[in-house]
Structure formats: C-alpha cells, structure tokens
Amino acid sequence: MARLRNLNIIDFTRNYLNGTIPVEWATLPLMNLSLLGNRLSGEIPQWIGNLTNLKNLDLEANQFTGHLPQELGELLNLEILHLSSNTFSGNLPVDLAKLNKIQDFRINDNRFNGKIPERIFQNWTYLYRLEMQASGFEGPSPSGIAFLKNLTELRISDINGTMSFPQLSASKIWRSLILRNCGLSGGIPEYIGKFDLKYLDLSFNNLSGAIPTTFQNLRVSDSMFLNNNNLSGPVPDWISTGKTKHIDLSYNNLTWTSHDSLDCQQGKMNLVGNSVKVSNLQPATPCLELLQCTQRQSSLYINCGGRSVHINNNGTTYEEDSESDGASNFFVSSNKNWAFSSTGVFMDNNNDNDAYVVATSSLKLSMPDSDLFKDARISPVSLTYYGLCLLEGNYSVKLHFAEIKITNDGYGSLGKRIFDIYIQGNLVWKDFNIRDEANGSGNAIIKSTNVMVTDKLEIHLYWAGNGTQSLPVRGTYGPLISAISVEPNFSLSSGKRTKIIVGIIVSVSCLIFLLLSILWKKGWLGGQTAKDRELRALDLRTGRFTLRQIKMATGNFSASNKIGEGGFGPVYKGLLPDGTIVAVKQLSSKSKQGNREFLNELGMISALQHPNLVKLHGCCIEGNQLLLVYEYMENNSLARALFGSEEYQLKLDWSTRKNICIGIAKGLAYIHEESRLKVVHRDIKATNILLDKNLNAKISDFGLARLDEEENTHISTRIAGTVGYMAPEYATRGYLTEKADVYSFGVVTLELVSGTSVMSFRKEGGMHLLDWVQILREEGKLEKFVDPRLGTDFNKEEAIRLINVGLLCINSSPVPRPPMSAVVSMLVEAQTSIVDATPEQIFSTDDFEIQVSGKRYPSSGDSRTKSILVEGGSVHGSTTSSSDLYPLNLDSLYQN
Incomplete structure (x- = not known):
C-alpha cells in the first residue's frame, strides 16, 4: 500500500484487523484515515504528525493505549478527530490547541485523568460537536x-468530581446538550430556556430549585431528561402541552395535582419518584405508594422484553413484559405486582423509532430454559425494575443475562456492552459486561444476590458511558436484561400460601379478559385487511382519514376544487370540518409506486415534523384509493413567486427573501442533523419550496434517500434530481451525501437574491447564473447581482453575506461545503465568519451535459426544470421526482 504514492484515503472501517498502524503510511498524502471498529493496538505513533494533509482521523473502537502524542497538534488541517472507545490515558497535549480547523472531537469511553487543559478549546472556533462521555476526566x-x-x-457525562454549568451560546439552534451525571448543583440557568434543541439531558445531577419559567420558551423537539435531580415545586402545566416527544422528570421532589389520574406516568411524562396531590387541601403522596396490590406475594418472575414463558423443569411461569415504549416510560404490570421505569433514547442510530424490546436474530441459543433468553429489554441509559407486592423478608434475587445483539463473529464481536447494576440503591456490580461474564454472545449468565425487602424491591441498571457505541452498528449500547427471578429465603405459612394462590387465580383471570379486550379492540380477532394492518404497524404520527371524509372535504373530488395534476394523479383543495384548508393528493392507479413502498414512505414522512417542512396531516387508504392530506400552501411555490408569469409573481421584499432563505436552511438542518431519521432530500429547488400565507418557507416532496448508519460516509445511488440544482459529484458519479442538498440550497439562495432562475438565465456568450455571480465577485460588484426589482430597498451587507453563503455552498467539492447547521448560523448571526470560496472551486452547470432520450441537455434548458433519474451511466425519465406529486406548470394554482 505504501507504493501507492497518491493514495489519500484509507478506510478500513469495521473490519477485524489487528496489529499497529503501519509506519509505511507515514509518507502517504493521506486526507482521510478511518480505522473505526478494529483490533488495532499500541500507541498512536509520533510520525502521525507527518500526515499534514489529514482532515479526518477516526480511531474509534480499537485497543489503542498510552498517552496522546503531542505530534497530533501538527495536523493543522484536521477537521474530525474520533478517539472514543480505546484505553488512552494521561491528559490531552496542549499542542491540540493548534488544531484551529477542528469541527468534531470525540474522546468518549477512555481512561484520561486530571482536568482538561483550559486553553485547548479557545482556538477551536469551528467546533460544532464535542463529546467527552466517560472519558475519565x-x-x-x-x-x-x-x-x-x-x-x-x-x-x-459521568465525569469524576463536580462541575458548574458551562456558559453556552444560546444564539443558535442546538442539536443536543448532554450534561449527565456531571455533579452539577444549584439551579438550572435561565438562559437554557432560549435554546432550540432536539435533545436535552441534565439527568443524574444535583440540580435544585424549580424548573425555570423560561423553559416555557424552550424548544425541545425530541427528548428532555431532567430526572434524578433535586428539582422541587409544582410540575408546570405548560410542560406537557409542548411538542417535546419524551419528557422524564422522575426522581425529583416535584408535585402535581390530579383529580383523575394518579399514575406515575402522565401522558408523555415519566413522574415516578415524585408526589401527587388529589386536591390542594391534601398533602402530596409519592405516586408509587398509591399503587394498590391485589395480593402480597413471596416470589416474582419476569421475562424481560418477552412473552409469558413456562419453565417445565420447575413449573415456574415468567410473566410477560413486552411493553414497547421506553424513552421516558413508567409501566405497571396488569396485576400491579411489578413495574419498570426506562429513560433515554439511542443516539446516532438514525432511527426515529427506537426499539426497547429486542430479540435474537442470528444467534443459536442452546442453554437450558433458552426461551427466557430469546428476548430482552434494553435501555439507552437507565432501566429500573420494581417488585411492588413482595412480602417482607429476605429474598434471593437472580438476574438473567445473555448478549443477543452483539455477535461472536467478525468486527461485531468487538462491541462491548458495559453497565452498572444497583439493587436497593447499592452498587452491586460495576462495569458489568455480559459477554465477558458469559464467555461470549448467546450464552447465559445468572447473577445472584440476597436482598432484604421491607417495602419494595428496586433493581437499577445504569449505562455510565463506558463501552462501544458503534459496534456492530451505531446505537448499540446500554443495559440489557433477559429475565428476573425473585424467590424467598424464608418459609410460608399455609394461610399465606392459600391467599397467594387465590390472588394468582384472580389476577390471571383478569389478565385473560384484558388481553381478549385489547385483541378485539385492535381488530386482531376481526377481519381487518392486510393493508390496514400494515398501516397500523407504521405507528404514524399523523391522522387517518376515511374516504367519506375526503370526499366531503373536496366536494366529492369536484373539478372546481382541482388545483393541479401530477404524474401520480390530481391534487385537490379541501376543507375539513374544523375549517382547516388542506391539499389532497390522489395517487393514481397508474402509479408505479406499490402499496408497500407507499406505506413505508408514508411512515418516514410522518416522522419528520418541523416548522419548515410541509406538514402531512394524514392519509386515507381504502380499497384502491391512496390519498395524502397536506397542509395547504396559500402562496404556492417560491418558483412561481419569483419566476412565474407576472400575474402570479409576488412582491418579495428583502426581509421576506432573507427569512425564506433562513427557513429553508433550518428545514434542511433538521432533516440532515436533528432528526434521528437522517434524510437527504435530493431535489431541493425553487419549485419544491412552498410558501404559506405568511410567506414562511416549507420544504416539500422528499426523495428520502437515507444515509448509511455510519457517519461521514455516503451512498451510491440512482440520480434523482433536477438539472441545474444537482451537485457535481452526485450528477456525474451518483455520490450522495447531505452535501448534495447543501449545493442545491446554494443555487436556490442565489436565485432568491437575484430573482432569476438558474434554468433560464443567460448572459452574452451563454454565460450561466453561477458564472455571472463569480465574475461579479471577482470584480467586487456583488451588489449588482441583487434582483433589480428591489431597487435600492435592500440591506447591502446582508445581500452580500447571502451571496457569499450561496457561493460557499456550491463549492465543486463536497468537503468544504458547510453543514446546514453552520449555514443557519451564518445567516442568523452577523458575527459568524464565512470562508471564501475560490474561483476554481465554484461549479458551473456548464461543466457537464446529460443525455435524456437521445437528446443532449446542457444543464441550462428553458424555464421548465428537468427532473431526471440516472442509473449506471444512463439517464431515464424520473418516476419519483417532484413532478409526480405536484404539477410542473409554474402558473399552476398548486405548484411544486
């Protein structure tokens, strides 16, 4: 390999390589060195400092040891440095402060010690991601x-000692803020309420006081974890009415008043460990104490994450535990003799629907009672089981484990699941590793201990940040348990035994009745169609309409309500009974998209919820009818507003154009970086940007090309997009990353500023829009690029800033293009610097031609955009582009 003198990328991600980093690589002009997920060992060699071209160094999940060499500070072009899940020790060399281009730095799960040097971070002004979970610091x-x-x-997370709340910038959109188990004390700072977050985790600290009133303005789209602190006061009414999906306030000193439900789970909030008041005149009572047992018992058997299992050798039946929720969930068994509380979401797994119950797929289980180990309950951070109805006495507690997600073969076997086990509040097993204890995956291990129970039994499994997070895939970590058995170390009197038997019979009878009721209600005892069952299985986050409702809304699909025609069928304007105006898209039976593909796509679209994405209200699937119900966009598309015929054009002032640009950027930042379902749109263009009645921008028509679960990678795919907006690496090679959307955004930004379509603009000599803006930039006359319809009524500095952001986004190489979160910062914050794009970095749409149906199309063309699909070097007419769901006529009443 050392003979390949021009080799600049080495990617051995997720192999089974051992040994050390070869010294022969020291002379290569490497820009990307990814060794994630191997068995490489030893220290990082000092000659690493010779790789001065290196931009990405990923050594995560190996067996490297020793101190970090100071020569790492010589990698002045380094942007990404991942060192997590090794056994590095010592402190960080101060020379790392010289890495002033660093953007992503991760040192989780290591054995560093001491304090982090102060001066290192001050120079890392481009840093957007910093991870130090269980680093040892x-x-x-x-x-x-x-x-x-x-x-x-x-x-x-999980630092040694204590820390105060860091001062953070609240002037931008945050993706995640995790300060878990950091010894934080005092109140939560008021300024956190100004944040716009996807994920907030301040759990397992010593935070006190009330939840700040500024949290009314806090925008957390996914999860908020404030559990296991000392917060006090009432649970604010507004906290349950927001859009946050998961809220965990468990184990604080909070109170709430309820006249109806006294449960520890209030809607989407986990409140176990807090107190409830029936009225303001009565004292608060811990919600756990309000759970009434039908009968005290002397034993407990739970098949964690699985169905009821009967063990023949001793006649024991392990109770079913198949509750699927777990992000912020408190669940009580049907007979109320046990419960569990689960906290956390799996980070970086690009999945909006985390699985908290898992089953083995490839492992063969040969141990006794193997049915107990086929399933398991798993949690990203914290999982607590409660025995609620046990008689007072001494018990033998047995915890049954088998690793069924990490395999024994290949790189998958390098995964390490490590967590701590507490029983009755005492740490019993620290850094517990199932595979190590059981001598491999698929093997059973039972840990046993004796416990005195006076009130209730509490078994707590906690992930303290140790172990791998990316093997075999990202999101594989956290405590996992297969079964729990609790048996008495004392004898029972005959009277107690009789009462227990009667209680069991009554409980089982109630359970059977409850299960039959649920099955009937869900239609599993009736005649639902397969399509209906598929739709239910999607767990859509939207509504479902009947065909009758759709017909009433659209006047039985009246021709007077028809507002467009696309390749998938007509589009109708509709009016719901509550006064909501909607756009109904009727998918034609001639569509090439099958029912299952339609259902899968619908499930993904419904998981994306953001103010700058067109909202899907719901769907209708009856017989052969497939209908989508979207919010109605009163002002049609950006393309019609800017480029349509004069009667349809809108007078977009400068402030409106800037807000539209920011809205598009925020929408893209969400689907690229904030949503756990990582999506590349693939067809960002002015016709796919819709405008509501207040001229807010909303992205529509998703290509839904999901990135591979591994970060910093790409997928090779069919090219589905529009000539003039496609990034060069995607248009010519099918190389797809989120940077393809960044390029398209840059084109749309330049169209917004100039008021001119990239498809129709022509200067003398056939000069394209992207060529012209570059010439004006070189001449220092960028203000001439601004739409003449604005006259002098625009902010010159803001206009030039938007143009420069657009130029940066259309860089011919995807690497220098900024992530959309950085673009949002550039647009919102005047003080954020913008790196200039040099002339040779700008990609002109003249740089390639595409052949469609025997004709040569340079990327210019007429005023109509050309959606294309390219596969294997040839180009075909797209069947899934925006023209299929929306009409392409710029003057259509409902344009995309």
Missing part, C-alpha cells in the same frame, strides 16, 4: 467552551 468543564460559537452538540 475530572470536572469542572473548561471555560473555553464559552468561545465555541459554532457548537451545536455538547455531550459530557
């Missing part, structure tokens, strides 16, 4: 974090 957090204006992801 002590608090406090370095004050230099306050200088990181581009930081959108901060993950610090």
Whole structure:
C-alpha cells in the first residue's frame, strides 16, 4: 500500500484487523484515515504528525493505549478527530490547541485523568460537536467552551468530581446538550430556556430549585431528561402541552395535582419518584405508594422484553413484559405486582423509532430454559425494575443475562456492552459486561444476590458511558436484561400460601379478559385487511382519514376544487370540518409506486415534523384509493413567486427573501442533523419550496434517500434530481451525501437574491447564473447581482453575506461545503465568519451535459426544470421526482 504514492484515503472501517498502524503510511498524502471498529493496538505513533494533509482521523473502537502524542497538534488541517472507545490515558497535549480547523472531537469511553487543559478549546472556533462521555476526566468543564460559537452538540457525562454549568451560546439552534451525571448543583440557568434543541439531558445531577419559567420558551423537539435531580415545586402545566416527544422528570421532589389520574406516568411524562396531590387541601403522596396490590406475594418472575414463558423443569411461569415504549416510560404490570421505569433514547442510530424490546436474530441459543433468553429489554441509559407486592423478608434475587445483539463473529464481536447494576440503591456490580461474564454472545449468565425487602424491591441498571457505541452498528449500547427471578429465603405459612394462590387465580383471570379486550379492540380477532394492518404497524404520527371524509372535504373530488395534476394523479383543495384548508393528493392507479413502498414512505414522512417542512396531516387508504392530506400552501411555490408569469409573481421584499432563505436552511438542518431519521432530500429547488400565507418557507416532496448508519460516509445511488440544482459529484458519479442538498440550497439562495432562475438565465456568450455571480465577485460588484426589482430597498451587507453563503455552498467539492447547521448560523448571526470560496472551486452547470432520450441537455434548458433519474451511466425519465406529486406548470394554482 505504501507504493501507492497518491493514495489519500484509507478506510478500513469495521473490519477485524489487528496489529499497529503501519509506519509505511507515514509518507502517504493521506486526507482521510478511518480505522473505526478494529483490533488495532499500541500507541498512536509520533510520525502521525507527518500526515499534514489529514482532515479526518477516526480511531474509534480499537485497543489503542498510552498517552496522546503531542505530534497530533501538527495536523493543522484536521477537521474530525474520533478517539472514543480505546484505553488512552494521561491528559490531552496542549499542542491540540493548534488544531484551529477542528469541527468534531470525540474522546468518549477512555481512561484520561486530571482536568482538561483550559486553553485547548479557545482556538477551536469551528467546533460544532464535542463529546467527552466517560472519558475519565475530572470536572469542572473548561471555560473555553464559552468561545465555541459554532457548537451545536455538547455531550459530557459521568465525569469524576463536580462541575458548574458551562456558559453556552444560546444564539443558535442546538442539536443536543448532554450534561449527565456531571455533579452539577444549584439551579438550572435561565438562559437554557432560549435554546432550540432536539435533545436535552441534565439527568443524574444535583440540580435544585424549580424548573425555570423560561423553559416555557424552550424548544425541545425530541427528548428532555431532567430526572434524578433535586428539582422541587409544582410540575408546570405548560410542560406537557409542548411538542417535546419524551419528557422524564422522575426522581425529583416535584408535585402535581390530579383529580383523575394518579399514575406515575402522565401522558408523555415519566413522574415516578415524585408526589401527587388529589386536591390542594391534601398533602402530596409519592405516586408509587398509591399503587394498590391485589395480593402480597413471596416470589416474582419476569421475562424481560418477552412473552409469558413456562419453565417445565420447575413449573415456574415468567410473566410477560413486552411493553414497547421506553424513552421516558413508567409501566405497571396488569396485576400491579411489578413495574419498570426506562429513560433515554439511542443516539446516532438514525432511527426515529427506537426499539426497547429486542430479540435474537442470528444467534443459536442452546442453554437450558433458552426461551427466557430469546428476548430482552434494553435501555439507552437507565432501566429500573420494581417488585411492588413482595412480602417482607429476605429474598434471593437472580438476574438473567445473555448478549443477543452483539455477535461472536467478525468486527461485531468487538462491541462491548458495559453497565452498572444497583439493587436497593447499592452498587452491586460495576462495569458489568455480559459477554465477558458469559464467555461470549448467546450464552447465559445468572447473577445472584440476597436482598432484604421491607417495602419494595428496586433493581437499577445504569449505562455510565463506558463501552462501544458503534459496534456492530451505531446505537448499540446500554443495559440489557433477559429475565428476573425473585424467590424467598424464608418459609410460608399455609394461610399465606392459600391467599397467594387465590390472588394468582384472580389476577390471571383478569389478565385473560384484558388481553381478549385489547385483541378485539385492535381488530386482531376481526377481519381487518392486510393493508390496514400494515398501516397500523407504521405507528404514524399523523391522522387517518376515511374516504367519506375526503370526499366531503373536496366536494366529492369536484373539478372546481382541482388545483393541479401530477404524474401520480390530481391534487385537490379541501376543507375539513374544523375549517382547516388542506391539499389532497390522489395517487393514481397508474402509479408505479406499490402499496408497500407507499406505506413505508408514508411512515418516514410522518416522522419528520418541523416548522419548515410541509406538514402531512394524514392519509386515507381504502380499497384502491391512496390519498395524502397536506397542509395547504396559500402562496404556492417560491418558483412561481419569483419566476412565474407576472400575474402570479409576488412582491418579495428583502426581509421576506432573507427569512425564506433562513427557513429553508433550518428545514434542511433538521432533516440532515436533528432528526434521528437522517434524510437527504435530493431535489431541493425553487419549485419544491412552498410558501404559506405568511410567506414562511416549507420544504416539500422528499426523495428520502437515507444515509448509511455510519457517519461521514455516503451512498451510491440512482440520480434523482433536477438539472441545474444537482451537485457535481452526485450528477456525474451518483455520490450522495447531505452535501448534495447543501449545493442545491446554494443555487436556490442565489436565485432568491437575484430573482432569476438558474434554468433560464443567460448572459452574452451563454454565460450561466453561477458564472455571472463569480465574475461579479471577482470584480467586487456583488451588489449588482441583487434582483433589480428591489431597487435600492435592500440591506447591502446582508445581500452580500447571502451571496457569499450561496457561493460557499456550491463549492465543486463536497468537503468544504458547510453543514446546514453552520449555514443557519451564518445567516442568523452577523458575527459568524464565512470562508471564501475560490474561483476554481465554484461549479458551473456548464461543466457537464446529460443525455435524456437521445437528446443532449446542457444543464441550462428553458424555464421548465428537468427532473431526471440516472442509473449506471444512463439517464431515464424520473418516476419519483417532484413532478409526480405536484404539477410542473409554474402558473399552476398548486405548484411544486
């Protein structure tokens, strides 16, 4: 390999390589060195400093040891440095402060020690992601974090000692803020309420006081975890009415008043460990104490994550535990003799529907009672089981484990699941590793201990940040347990035994009745169609309409309500009974998209919810009818507003154009970086940007090309997009990353500023729009690029800033293009610097031609955009482009 003198990328991600990093690589002009998920060992060699071209160094999940060499500080072009899940020790060399281009730095799961050097972070002004979970470092957090204006992801957890709340920039959209188990004390800072977050985790600290009133303005789209603190006061009414999906306030000193439900789970909020008041005149009572047992018992058997299992050798039946929720969930068994509380979401797994119950797929289980180990309950952070109805006495508690997600073969076997086990609040097993204890995956291991129970039994499994997070795939970590058995170490009197038997019979009878009721209600005892069952299985986050409702809304699909025609069928304007105006898209029976593909796509679209994405209200699937119900966009598309015939054009002032640009950027930042379902749109263009009645921008028509679960990678795919907007690496090679959307966004931004379509603009000599803006930039006359319809009524500095952002986004190479979160910062914050794009980096649409149906199309063309699909070097007419769901006529009443 050393003979390949021009080799600049080495990617051995997820192999089974051992040994050390070969010294022969020292002379290669490497830009990307990814060794994630191997068995490489030893220290990082000092000659690493010779790789001065290196931009990406990923050594995550190996067996490297020793101190980090100071020569790492010579990698001045380094942008990504991943060192997680090794056994590095010592401190960080201060030379790392010289890495002023660093953007992503991760050192989770290591054995560093001491305090983090203060000066390192002050120079890392481009850093947007910082991870130090279970790194071994002590608090406090370095004050230099306050200088990181581009930081959108901060993950610090399980540090030694204590720390104070770091000063953070609240002037941008954050993706995730994790300060878990960091010894934080005092109140939660008021300024956190100004944040716009996907994920907030301040759990397992010593935070006190009330939940800040500024949290009314806090925008957390996915999860908020404030559990296991000392917060006090009432649970605010507004906290349950927001859009946050998962809220965990468990184990605080909070109270709430309820006249109806006294459960520890209130809607989407887990409140176990707090207290409830029936009225303001009565004292608060811990909600767990309000659970009434039908009968005290002397034993407990739970098949964690699985169905009821009968063990023949001793006649024991393990109760079913198949509750699927777990992000912020408190669940009580049907006979109320046990419960569990689960906290956390799996990070970076690009999945909006985390699985908290798992089953073995490839492992063969040969141990006794193997049915107990086929399924398991899993949790990302914290999982607590409660025995609620046990008689007072001494018990033998047995915890049954088998690793069924990490395999024994290949790189998957390098995964390490490590967590701590507490029983009755005492740490019993620290850094417990199922595979190590059981001598491999698929083998059973039972851990046993004796416990005195006076009130209730509490078994707590906690992930303290140790172990791998990316093997065999990202999101594989956290405590996992197969079964629990609790048996008495004392004898029972005959009277007690009789009462227990009667209680069991009554409980089982009630359970059977309840199960039959649920099955009938869900239609599993009736005649639902396969299509209906598929739709239910999607767990859509939208509504479902009947065909009768759709007909009433559209006047039985009246021709007067028809507002467009696309390749998939007509589009109708509709009016719902509550006064909501909607757009109904009727998918034609001639469509090439099958029912199952339609259902899968519908499930993904419904999981994407953001103010700058067109909202899907719901769907209708009856017989052969497939209908989608979207919010109605009163002002049609950006393309019609800017480029349509004069009667349809809108007078978009400068402020409106800037807000539209910011809205598009925020929508893309969400689907690229904030949604756990990582999506590349593939067809960002002015016709796919719709405008509501207030001229807010909303992205429509998703290509839904999901990225591979591994970060910093790409997929090779069929080319589905529009000539003039496609990034060069995608148009010519099918190389798809989210940077393809960034390029398209840059084109749309330049169209917004100039008021001119990239498809129709022509200067003398056939000069394209992208060529012209570059010439104006070189001449220092960028203000001439602004739409003449604005006259002088625009902010010159803002206009030039938007143009420069657009130029940066259309860089011919995907690497220098900024992530959309950084673009949002550039547009929103005037002080955020913009890296200039040099002339040779700009890609002109003249740089390639595409052949469609025997004709040569340069990327210019007429005023109508050309949606294309390319596969294997040839180009075909797209069957899934925006023209299929929306009409292409720029003057259509409902344009995309």
